[in-house]
Amino acid sequence: MRPLRSPWVMSLLVNLMSGYLALTYLTLRWTREGQQIATDVQARALAGRSGVILALWHSRVPVGPATWPQGADKPEIRVLVSQSRDGEFIARVIARLGLPSIRGSSLKKTDTAKNKGGEQAFRDMVKWVKDGGAMAITPDGPRGPVEVLQKGAVALARVSGAPVLFVGVAMKPCLRLGTWDRTIIPLPFARAAMVWDGPATAGRDDDPDALAEAWGERLSAVSRRAETLVGEMDGAPPPSS
Template sequence: MRPLRSRWIMVALTNLMAGYLRLTYATLRWTHEDRSRAEKVWADSLASNSGAILALWHSRVPVGPTAWPQGPDKPQIRVLVSQSRDGEFIARVIAKLGLPSIRGSSLKKTDTAKNKGGEQAFRDMVKWVRDGGAMAITPDGPRGPVEDLQKGAVALARVTGAPVLFVGIAMRPCIRLDTWDRTIIPLPFARAAMVWDGPATAGRDDDPDALAPAWGARLSAVSRRAEAIVGERQAVPAP
């Protein structure tokens, strides 16, 4: 996004988007399904000072903060955000919403020579989760393929032993951006749904090649369920 190359435009858009999202979140009319799954993970994490992992598809980034409201009854959460200019915008917006980020991108399968902070970001995430924090990831981001869960999510779960929660979020009406993943922008007073699955765990002996598609299917399933609740037609094709 070329406008984001300007410092002043970046600041203005960040303030505008953060303010819009904060006000819009307060007006959404929610239906929650299987929230008890998340509540149990939150409680267990606090009781044992152990971490947790939240997975949602990249298209839900603008409404992701609604999945983990801040408060003493939940572990603190950080968000993995790419080091791109678009990622800088996202990081600034969610920071204004009270969510700090860890910056980095996964290695591209087609270009292993470029490491956009992925290795350091992974180490930072492992330390944060092992210290009892929660980590939010979009396992098909930042460039897709759409709803194709990459093995980095499985690797984080295997190394830390933390439980993984899958959350599907949908709302109607909403704006769908003309991006690779048809990103959702919420509209005020929209009907919204949040559906949970999990927790899932991964041991060091588990096969990432088998877990990744299985977990991706679960994340897509809760996303389709949330869309069905609000009556939104599926806008993102299956991988």
């Protein structure tokens, strides 16, 4: 986003967006399914120093902070955010909402760790989760394809040994941006739904491709279920290019 190149504009937009989201969260009318799944995993994480990985699709980033209540009775959470300029905006907004980030992106063959910080981010996430923290990831971000779970999520679960929770979030009415993933922006007093599935684990002998496909299907399933609960029937992702 070109306006984000200006530090002054960046600061203004961060203040506006974080303030808007904080107030909007207070007005959402939630329906929750499977909440006990998350509660049980949170309790085990606190009792056994075993962290947890939270997965939601990239299009749900603006409502991500509402999926993990903060408090002394909850594992502390960090969010993986890319090192792009858009990522900087997201990181500043969610920090205002109480969620610190780990910065980095999934490495591809043409990337370097110096530019993307992917290798260091992965090490930081593994350490955080092994120490008992919670890690939120958007496994189809930051560049897609939309709702295609990348193997980095499987690798994090395998190396850390932490369980993965899948959370689908939807709301109606909402705004959908013209981005690659049709990011949703909540509107005040909207009907909202949060649906949980899991926990899932990755063994060292499991096929990462098969797990990525299966986990992606589970994450899309809870997303579609959340959309059904609020009556949003057009929430399916656009075709991948």
